[in-house]
Amino acid sequence: MPINDALRVEITDADVRAAKMDWLAARDGVDPDRDADGALWYYKRLISTQAQQIADEVRKPGYRWPS
Structure with a gap:
């Protein structure tokens, strides 16, 4: 499926x-108003999205691994 670059959001480290x-603050009770399950879900989504971005970049023709 083609990616619409106008809708793409880059996830950084x-x-x-x-x-x-x-997520850690929510899990450890540092931020009691934060939902730990929701924070974990969001954290995992960012990791997954960033991994997909890296895979898309590596698949581009002419990609060279940084030295």
Whole structure:
């Protein structure tokens, strides 16, 4: 399925780290108003989306692994 670049959102390592910290805070009770299950779901979605972005990049013709 073609990807509409106008709708694409790039997930950065910083996004994933922030989501992980939110989830850990919710899980450990640091942020009692935060839903730990929802935070974990969001964290996993970001990881999955970032992995797909990396896979899409690697599949591009002429891609060279950074040295």
